[in-house]
Amino acid sequence: MNFPEDLKYTKEHEWVKLLEDGETVLVGITDFAQSELGDIVFVELKEVGTQFQQEAVFGTVEAVKTVSDLFAPVSGEIVEANAELESQAELVNQSPYEAGWMVKLKMDDKSQLDGLLSAAEYKAHIGK
Amino acid sequence: MPFIPNTDADRATMLQAVGASTFDDLISNIPEKVRFKGALNLPEALSEMEVLEELNALANANQDTQKVTSFLGGGAYDHFVPSAIGAIISRSEFYTAYTPYQAEVSQGTLQAMYEFQTMVARLTGMDVANASMYDGATALAEAMLLSVAHKNRKEVVLAGKINPNAVAIMQTYGHGQEIHIRQSALENGGADLASVRELVSDKTAAMIVQHPNFFGCLEDVHELQKIAAENNALFIVSADPISLGILEAPGNYGADIVVGEGQGLGNTQSFGGPYLGLFAAKSQLLRKIPGRLSGMTVDKDGNQGFILTLQTREQHIRREKATSNICTNQALNALCACIYMSMMGKEGLTQVASLSIQKAHYLANEIQKLDGFKLKFSRPFFKEFAIELPIPASQAIAKLLEKKIHAGVDLKMAEENGLLIAVTEKRSKAEMNSFVEALKELC
Numbered sequence: 324m325n326f327p328e329d330l331k332y333t334k335e336h337e338w339v340k341l342l343e344d345g346e347t348v349l350v351g352i353t354d355f356a357q358s359e360l361g362d363i364v365f366v367e368l369k370e371v372g373t374q375f376q377q378e379a380v381f382g383t384v385e386a387v388k389t390v391s392d393l394f395a396p397v398s399g400e401i402v403e404a405n406a407e408l409e410s411q412a413e414l415v416n417q418s419p420y421e422a423g424w425m426v427k428l429k430m431d432d433k434s435q436l437d438g439l440l441s442a443a444e445y446k447a448h449i450g451k
Numbered sequence: 452m453p454f455i456p457n458t459d460a461d462r463a464t465m466l467q468a469v470g471a472s473t474f475d476d477l478i479s480n481i482p483e484k485v486r487f488k489g490a491l492n493l494p495e496a497l498s499e500m501e502v503l504e505e506l507n508a509l510a511n512a513n514q515d516t517q518k519v520t521s522f523l524g525g526g527a528y529d530h531f532v533p534s535a536i537g538a539i540i541s542r543s544e545f546y547t548a549y550t551p552y553q554a555e556v557s558q559g560t561l562q563a564m565y566e567f568q569t570m571v572a573r574l575t576g577m578d579v580a581n582a583s584m585y586d587g588a589t590a591l592a593e594a595m596l597l598s599v600a601h602k603n604r605k606e607v608v609l610a611g612k613i614n615p616n617a618v619a620i621m622q623t624y625g626h627g628q629e630i631h632i633r634q635s636a637l638e639n640g641g642a643d644l645a646s647v648r649e650l651v652s653d654k655t656a657a658m659i660v661q662h663p664n665f666f667g668c669l670e671d672v673h674e675l676q677k678i679a680a681e682n683n684a685l686f687i688v689s690a691d692p693i694s695l696g697i698l699e700a701p702g703n704y705g706a707d708i709v710v711g712e713g714q715g716l717g718n719t720q721s722f723g724g725p726y727l728g729l730f731a732a733k734s735q736l737l738r739k740i741p742g743r744l745s746g747m748t749v750d751k752d753g754n755q756g757f758i759l760t761l762q763t764r765e766q767h768i769r770r771e772k773a774t775s776n777i778c779t780n781q782a783l784n785a786l787c788a789c790i791y792m793s794m795m796g797k798e799g800l801t802q803v804a805s806l807s808i809q810k811a812h813y814l815a816n817e818i819q820k821l822d823g824f825k826l827k828f829s830r831p832f833f834k835e836f837a838i839e840l841p842i843p844a845s846q847a848i849a850k851l852l853e854k855k856i857h858a859g860v861d862l863k864m865a866e867e868n869g870l871l872i873a874v875t876e877k878r879s880k881a882e883m884n885s886f887v888e889a890l891k892e893l894c
Contacts, residue, residue, distance in 0.1 A: 365738060367738075383772065385768065385769075388768065389768060390768055390769050390770075390772055
């Protein structure tokens with residue numbers, strides 16, 4: 324199971340990638356999360372422009388047997404949502420850290436990143 | 452014949468099994484003072500023969516459409532039901548009150564649902580339809596809930612006159628979710644466009660129109676659709692499926708959701724139910740559609756098969772996140788509609804619609820010739836119209852029933868004066884002429 328070192332993680336199984344501009348992050352769910360959920364059939368994301376507080380729900384991910392909430396790892400605003408997922412939700416299974424990204428968030432408070440887990444801490448959290 | 456067929460020996464065995472010696476012993480933990488003593492206020496027991504006699508007498512007191520010529524409408528109509536429907540639905544594979552779930556549902560039932568969905572989608576001009584809902588009114592209320600969930604807005608606007616019973620159900624459904632239902636003003640029996648423009652805003656989840664409306668009038672659906680679209684609100688159309696044999700399919704004029712009462716499609720009136728809710732939508736709303744859908748697929752060997760699909764929004768998976776908790780459908784009524792549509796075909800349905808509209812207009816013209824009678828509204832209408840008459844509608848209804856005619860629906864239920872008259876393809880010229888004669892004699 325893959326947990327890239329350059330990403331930050333949450334206890335709710337989201338990953339966060341800081342983009343080059345230093346203002347925005349990509350968010351998705353981890354390899355562990357997709358494998359626990361099984362075949363993902365639908366991803367529902369809030370609209371671009373929606374504002375969030377950290378840990379607020381920014382969408383849901385529907386697998387064959389369950390529906391899970393997606394929690395914002397940092398406060399901010401959705402500036403882009405992955406439109407590919409509307410027709411190809413399976414990308415989340417196939418490529419959780421690349422093609423299966425979910426939203427791009429513009430952060431309100433970059434210091435919140437410091438509170439997130441490192442790859443090693445996340446691995447410890449899930450017992451891997 | 453005893454009503455509860457337990458013998459004394461049966462009772463003794465049951466009491467012994469639970470460790471009680473007598474019935475009083477069994478209920479000993481119920482305090483004496485709350486136990487009912489004395490005789491129940493019930494008539495003497497009757498024999499089976501006497502019960503049948505009594506029930507037959509009650510049934511014969513009904514003034515049903517076999518005995519009385521019906522001009523009743525307002526949501527339930529006396530359309531012709533081909534005999535083949537009764538024969539086919541009576542097959543034991545179909546004739547059950549039980550809703551089969553995924554594990555037990557047969558391929559035949561699933562295929563019937565699939566065919567029904569396909570026909571409803573084609574009739575309404577929509578991308579997808581579900582396997583049916585309780586009735587037209589609950590389908591409309593579910594469409595309202597869908598729009599509120601989809602748009603994340605709490606208001607809906609009723610454009611024009613919607614069946615008051617359906618509105619009451621929408622209010623019940625919307626009560627807990629604090630949905631605000633706003634009614635536009637009426638103009639000549641239909642939606643007042645200026646009033647609709649005023650009410651629809653960026654807070655509106657959906658604009659809802661019944662077409663033909665409760666008074667039978669046609670609404671300016673093209674103009675209404677524009678107003679909904681300009682405000683990014685869903686456009687929900689409640690349509691009489693029979694009317695779609697002749698009127699434009701709502702999908703062609705931009706409806707996002709089309710619902711309707713399917714009773715007219717091969718289902719008997721049955722004193723008010725069970726009926727059949729039609730629910731069709733654009734494919735973008737597929738994942739939010741309430742109820743169950745049957746889908747066609749192939750198995751691992753490539754053979755065609757049918758499955759219940761995309762019903763994950765309800766209790767199975769979405770649970771508290773679902774937009775609806777409906778998890779069943781009116782399978783037998785949907786089957787009636789499915790058989791009806793397949794027997795009628797496109798041309799047959801068009802013929803039913805044309806005959807209904809022509810006959811309704813003939814009757815409306817004849818009634819207008821009577822002194823003191825006139826059409827209440829001047830809008831175009833389909834098979835139903837409202838009239839004003841020189842005496843209260845309730846009196847006319849009572850007098851005509853003496854002549855074995857159901858004159859129509861008293862518009863008091865819509866807080867109006869007048870009579871709502873429906874004409875189906877079943878009404879003969881002679882029946883309509885008798886109706887006019889009977890009305891003439893009233894004054």
